[in-house]
Amino acid sequence: MNRTLIVALGLVLLAGCSKKTKEVKLAATAGAAPLSYELRLGKDTYQHYCMLCHGESGAGDGFNAFNLDPHPRDYSDPAFQKKKTDAELADAIRRGGAGVGLSPLMPPWGHTLTDAQINQVVLYLRTLERKPE
Amino acid sequence: MKTDSFRLRRVFAITSVAFLFTLAISPAKNYFREYRSIQEQFRKLGASRAHSLKDAKTYQNRPVAISQIWLRDFGNRVDRCTTCHQGVADPAMANAPEPHRLHPWTAHTPGDSDRMGCTSCHSGEGLATVRGDAHGTTADSSSPLTPLANIEAGCGRCHTSEAVPQAALLSRGRALITKAGCYACHSVRGHEQFRSEAPPLNSVAVKTGGEWVRQWLKNPRAMDPNSSMPNFQLDTQQIEELTHYLFSRPVNPELAAKVAAASQEAPGDAVSGKKIFSESRCITCHTVEGKGNGSAPELSKVASMASRGWLLAFIRDPHAFSPETRMPRYHFSDSESRDLVAYFETELKDFDAPEGILDPLHVNQTLAEKGAKAFRGLGCFACHDPAQGTIKEKFGPDLNGLGDKRAASLDFGRRTDLARTLPAWTAAKLMDPRSFSAGLKMPNYGFKNEDVQAIVTALLSLGSKPVPEAYHPVSHGTSAPIPGGAIGQLVQQYRCLSCHQIGTQGGDISTAPLTFEGSKVKRDWLVNYLMLSFTIRPILEERMPIFRIPKDEAEKLADAIESFYVNPAIPEDPFAGRPASDQNASEGQRLYVANGCRACHIIGPSGGYYGPPLTDTSTRLKPGWVFKWLKDPQAWRADVRCPNYGLTDTDALRITAYLETLRAPGAQKSSGGKG
Numbered sequence: 091m092n093r094t095l096i097v098a099l100g101l102v103l104l105a106g107c108s109k110k111t112k113e114v115k116l117a118a119t120a121g122a123a124p125l126s127y128e129l130r131l132g133k134d135t136y137q138h139y140c141m142l143c144h145g146e147s148g149a150g151d152g153f154n155a156f157n158l159d160p161h162p163r164d165y166s167d168p169a170f171q172k173k174k175t176d177a178e179l180a181d182a183i184r185r186g187g188a189g190v191g192l193s194p195l196m197p198p199w200g201h202t203l204t205d206a207q208i209n210q211v212v213l214y215l216r217t218l219e220r221k222p223e
Numbered sequence: 224m225k226t227d228s229f230r231l232r233r234v235f236a237i238t239s240v241a242f243l244f245t246l247a248i249s250p251a252k253n254y255f256r257e258y259r260s261i262q263e264q265f266r267k268l269g270a271s272r273a274h275s276l277k278d279a280k281t282y283q284n285r286p287v288a289i290s291q292i293w294l295r296d297f298g299n300r301v302d303r304c305t306t307c308h309q310g311v312a313d314p315a316m317a318n319a320p321e322p323h324r325l326h327p328w329t330a331h332t333p334g335d336s337d338r339m340g341c342t343s344c345h346s347g348e349g350l351a352t353v354r355g356d357a358h359g360t361t362a363d364s365s366s367p368l369t370p371l372a373n374i375e376a377g378c379g380r381c382h383t384s385e386a387v388p389q390a391a392l393l394s395r396g397r398a399l400i401t402k403a404g405c406y407a408c409h410s411v412r413g414h415e416q417f418r419s420e421a422p423p424l425n426s427v428a429v430k431t432g433g434e435w436v437r438q439w440l441k442n443p444r445a446m447d448p449n450s451s452m453p454n455f456q457l458d459t460q461q462i463e464e465l466t467h468y469l470f471s472r473p474v475n476p477e478l479a480a481k482v483a484a485a486s487q488e489a490p491g492d493a494v495s496g497k498k499i500f501s502e503s504r505c506i507t508c509h510t511v512e513g514k515g516n517g518s519a520p521e522l523s524k525v526a527s528m529a530s531r532g533w534l535l536a537f538i539r540d541p542h543a544f545s546p547e548t549r550m551p552r553y554h555f556s557d558s559e560s561r562d563l564v565a566y567f568e569t570e571l572k573d574f575d576a577p578e579g580i581l582d583p584l585h586v587n588q589t590l591a592e593k594g595a596k597a598f599r600g601l602g603c604f605a606c607h608d609p610a611q612g613t614i615k616e617k618f619g620p621d622l623n624g625l626g627d628k629r630a631a632s633l634d635f636g637r638r639t640d641l642a643r644t645l646p647a648w649t650a651a652k653l654m655d656p657r658s659f660s661a662g663l664k665m666p667n668y669g670f671k672n673e674d675v676q677a678i679v680t681a682l683l684s685l686g687s688k689p690v691p692e693a694y695h696p697v698s699h700g701t702s703a704p705i706p707g708g709a710i711g712q713l714v715q716q717y718r719c720l721s722c723h724q725i726g727t728q729g730g731d732i733s734t735a736p737l738t739f740e741g742s743k744v745k746r747d748w749l750v751n752y753l754m755l756s757f758t759i760r761p762i763l764e765e766r767m768p769i770f771r772i773p774k775d776e777a778e779k780l781a782d783a784i785e786s787f788y789v790n791p792a793i794p795e796d797p798f799a800g801r802p803a804s805d806q807n808a809s810e811g812q813r814l815y816v817a818n819g820c821r822a823c824h825i826i827g828p829s830g831g832y833y834g835p836p837l838t839d840t841s842t843r844l845k846p847g848w849v850f851k852w853l854k855d856p857q858a859w860r861a862d863v864r865c866p867n868y869g870l871t872d873t874d875a876l877r878i879t880a881y882l883e884t885l886r887a888p889g890a891q892k893s894s895g896g897k898g
Contacts, residue, residue, distance in 0.1 A: 124372035124676075128327045134391045139864055142833055143822070157831040158822055187819070194819035201869035202857060206328040
């Protein structure tokens with residue numbers, strides 16, 4: 091009886107230890123994966139110009155969103171991400187809401203950002219897609 | 224005889240075969256080189272991606288060869304990277320797998336590839352044609368590739384300014400280095416004039432108490448999270464010695480007299496002090512419990528840091544205590560400053576502080592002398608008393624050329640856990656400087672992980688070889704003079720440059736550079752604003768402090784701005800010489816609505832408030848500036864968020880005309896705009 095208890099305890103302890111080391115390793119690799127230079131530029135541009143309305147996660151819940159009617163698009167939505175091609179997203183950024191028949195509250199960025207910057211933003215937008223639960 | 228010749232022939236035959244074999248080694252080795260199969264793959268990939276038969280043929284007919292970029296005027300650099308990376312400039316290779324992939328767009332690619340080559344940005348061994356050698360993954364490589372996490376280090380080799388466009392990580396790293404004051408101990412080219420903002424320690428004995436200094440030395444950030452002073456990991460003995468030394472330092476007699484006189488004053492009114500504190504917008508620089516900009520000390524425990532007399536004397540004239548401080552001198556009356564300090568003493572104090580935290584220390588000379596030695600030995604003087612640095616050399620090692628150090632030349636000491644690379648070594652040095660061996664002096668800065676990556680990037684950009692003149696980037700900054708004389712004194716008193724940029728100088732707390740302020744705002748508005756700086760953008764935590772500048776000073780400053788800080792490219796009257804239809808304000812109003820300007824701006828009761836409200840535009844802004852802004856907002860400051868709508872001159876003028884009809888209630892109609 092006692093022996094089985096000790097063995098069982100030992101096993102539990104061992105399991106606990108191995109789990110811990112695994113977690114530490116995972117955390118280390120997660121912190122170590124850097125974004126590519128393009129994605130980083132895209133993220134910077136997004137966070138500087140777009141995040142105010144579209145929110146950090148892209149859910150359309152930025153600081154200035156409450157004040158806009160219609161509300162900014164939630165493009166972290168997987169269905170939306172699937173529906174739109176890169177070219178369509180870039181076009182909406184370039185020509186703005188009014189340019190693509192939507193709300194003029196989304197301004198056109200084609201005169202502010204270069205094509206390369208817009209493409210980088212699109213690249214970054216793709217990373218904002220919500221993962222299905 | 225016959226056997227002899229047979230033997231000779233046999234020797235000869237064997238030698239010939241051996242010789243032939245030796246001769247064959249080199250071509251055979253070359254034949255089996257990895258780049259040949261890579262080039263073969265590239266030909267196939269290119270042919271499969273080609274849009275026409277002709278293009279496919281061109282790919283298929285590419286000869287197998289080593290290709291290189293030779294830069295005679297850039298240190299005679301020879302980069303053979305394109306031998307394997309054949310698709311770097313080939314748009315058909317977008318998203319292709321490495322090594323065939325098209326180089327991502329950057330400010331220099333594809334345009335400057337022939338001028339800059341590869342290793343100038345990426346490092347690596349340009350001449351090598353074997354992967355391990357070229358990428359420097361072999362042990363003791365003289366130039367390993369810069370890892371992706373620090374890739375912007377390459378930009379910093381030529382771009383030596385603190386902020387580098389499209390290199391946010393590098394820029395942040397450089398800003399962190401400046402903020403941490405690394406240049407006080409380490410030499411880096413271009414930063415020879417660096418002066419730490421650390422207080423000069425000329426009034427410790429009349430400022431605070433022995434117990435406070437002990438606690439501070441133990442862990443400065445625990446007392447003030449905004450402090451840039453690192454943790455020196457001192458033991459109790461060292462803390463005691465240094466504390467006694469600090470209290471033994473001579474106090475400037477003028478300062479001592481000011482503090483002594485102020486400490487005799489009667490206490491003020493805390494309620495009024497609280498009001499003055501929030502009205503003066505102290506949190507534009509300071510924080511209270513973390514709320515605020517954080518470039519100046521946290522104030523929630525300020526009354527447990529310094530005596531009442533010192534606080535009073537300091538608030539009245541900060542520049543007398545600390546000539547380098549970024550804090551402006553306000554116009555607080557004697558009773559107002561008493562009220563402020565009364566507010567500190569009732570609310571902004573450490574309620575858990577031990578009794579007598581501000582009690583003066585009776586100096587023990589023996590301890591003080593030991594402390595003086597420690598002050599030098601630990602390098603405290605480098606920030607707090609640079610005059611003590613009589614030696615030419617800095618206290619810490621020279622950092623120039625750090626980015627080109629071989630990993631094999633670095634002392635990893637006890638750190639056997641690290642990858643044997645320069646970035647890993649540098650990161651570990653920043654995270655835990657004393658973990659390498661005993662007796663190291665660099666203190667612990669408590670950098671966060673992401674800060675470390677940024678600083679490593681900035682440090683890796685410090686190359687050993689100077690970049691040739693032809694590769695020095697063109698500076699786009701406008702250099703504008705900082706006035707001298709009476710105006711210069713006012714600019715000094717109010718420390719305008721702590722927050723505002725003028726030309727290439729000044730801080731970054733304000734979003735409004737003053738370089739062309741005279742072309743932007745109307746003089747009368749400016750005079751009023753300087754006298755009573757009301758809030759322009761309520762969403763900003765950092766707002767212009769209310770200095771209550773006297774009228775004569777405000778007028779002097781406004782006149783100086785009106786005459787010096789103007790841009791001749793901004794017209795006074797943008798409508799001059801234009802057809803009358805350009806002043807069609809109702810059409811301008813339609814354009815304002817159609818372009819969605821109200822997403823960010825308020826006019827009257829509605830609109831967003833990310834941008835400044837436009838309700839009083841014509842009271843504040845000059846029409847020429849409004850027009851120029853509408854044409855190109857980023858010309859004012861590169862990071863302006865207002866989009867460039869690509870407006871025609873006519874449309875921009877019409878919107879200008881509309882905005883010109885908007886004025887603060889009660890303000891006089893200005894002559895510039897037409898309704």
